Amino acid sequence: VRQAWLDTQRVYLNLQLTMADFVVCSNDRQRDAWMGMMSCLGLIPGAVYDRDNTLHALVDTAAYGIRPDAPVARGPVLKGLIPGIGPEDTVLLWNGGILKWYDPVTLIHAVTRLAPRHPRLKLLFLGTTYPVAGFDPGATLDEAFAVAQGSGLLGTQILFNDGWLPYDVSGQHMVEADIGVSAYYDNLETHFSYRTRLIDFLWAGTPIICTKGDVIAEMVERGGLGITVPERDVDAMEAAVERLVTDGAFAARCRQNIAALRPELEWERTLQPLVEFCRQDAVTGGRASIARGKWWRTPDLMSRTARYAAARTWERWQTLRSPTPAQR
Numbered sequence: 001v002r003q004a005w006l007d008t009q010r011v012y013l014n015l016q017l018t019m020a021d022f023v024v025c026s027n028d029r030q031r032d033a034w035m036g037m038m039s040c041l042g043l044i045p046g047a048v049y050d051r052d053n054t055l056h057a058l059v060d061t062a063a064y065g066i067r068p069d070a071p072v073a074r075g076p077v078l079k080g081l082i083p084g085i086g087p088e089d090t091v092l093l094w095n096g097g098i099l100k101w102y103d104p105v106t107l108i109h110a111v112t113r114l115a116p117r118h119p120r121l122k123l124l125f126l127g128t129t130y131p132v133a134g135f136d137p138g139a140t141l142d143e144a145f146a147v148a149q150g151s152g153l154l155g156t157q158i159l160f161n162d163g164w165l166p167y168d169v170s171g172q173h174m175v176e177a178d179i180g181v182s183a184y185y186d187n188l189e190t191h192f193s194y195r196t197r198l199i200d201f202l203w204a205g206t207p208i209i210c211t212k213g214d215v216i217a218e219m220v221e222r223g224g225l226g227i228t229v230p231e232r233d234v235d236a237m238e239a240a241v242e243r244l245v246t247d248g249a250f251a252a253r254c255r256q257n258i259a260a261l262r263p264e265l266e267w268e269r270t271l272q273p274l275v276e277f278c279r280q281d282a283v284t285g286g287r288a289s290i291a292r293g294k295w296w297r298t299p300d301l302m303s304r305t306a307r308y309a310a311a312r313t314w315e316r317w318q319t320l321r322s323p324t325p326a327q328r
Contacts, residue, residue, distance in 0.1 A: 023059040035059050090120055097164075195214065
């Protein structure tokens with residue numbers, strides 16, 4: 001089933017890239033991947049390259065931006081209101097769901113070590129379900145809950161919000177939190193990712209602790225927005241949390257650096273390449289793309305591509321139903 005899904009998705013992506021006049025993505029790593037795929041599909045011939053040898057008019061970044069409203073606290077939503085979190089506590093906030101490509105366990109182990117020295121440190125997981133029907137989050141949440149329970153801190157210093165918070169409400173939680181954290185694995189998904197939960201922390205002005213490996217981690221390191229740690233490294237996670245908890249001057253510098261960076265993350269800035277394409281398209285009457293008039297975009301190709309995708313899916317399904325002895 002997995003192989004059939006991968007085959008079908010690859011054909012579907014190839015079809016989308018073949019039809020596209022303009023491709024947008026979240027970061028330069030993703031842009032390199034799309035340009036590589038388009039090159040292999042023969043979608044970047046010499047004529048296209050000659051019209052724009054940067055290819056920004058064909059593939060460009062239009063990243064997720066920060067919320068347009070200012071990060072202003074409208075009243076307490078965490079401290080003194082959520083059971084287990086006092087008015088004077090330090091809140092370490094995990095924003096978003098606990099999905100199978102995240103690593104909450106390393107963070108829980110680090111907080112368990114810190115708890116005897118910092119009894120006012122509270123870790124709050126903001127989302128325990130995922131608001132998309134049919135989505136498989138994996139067993140990570142169950143594992144995180146079991147590890148927290150085994151630590152003896154569940155309900156006192158390690159807390160799980162039941163359910164999923166509305167967008168505006170979650171923003172108020174981030175504004176009030178002292179530290180934002182996200183831990184994951186340094187793999188291919190991380191290499192290409194652009195984690196919107198971390199962008200939301202930057203909107204809120206919250207210093208970040210995150211795993212190394214993605215472009216936002218590089219942003220955190222380069223801009224002094226918090227601390228990055230190696231994957232699965234409990235010692236490094238413990239040290240990062242303790243520094244942000246105890247070093248007020250460092251935390252204040254992180255907040256100042258985030259405030260200076262925030263204008264670069266506004267939607268008006270991040271979506272400018274897409275806006276410019278649409279503006280040119282309107283002026284030129286639908287001829288803005290350097291890829292307009294693709295000779296390869298024909299009804300016959302579309303039909304053949306669709307038939308190929310269907311045939312491959314059927315072939316894989318038949319293999320699963322009646323595997324050969326070797327496949328068994």
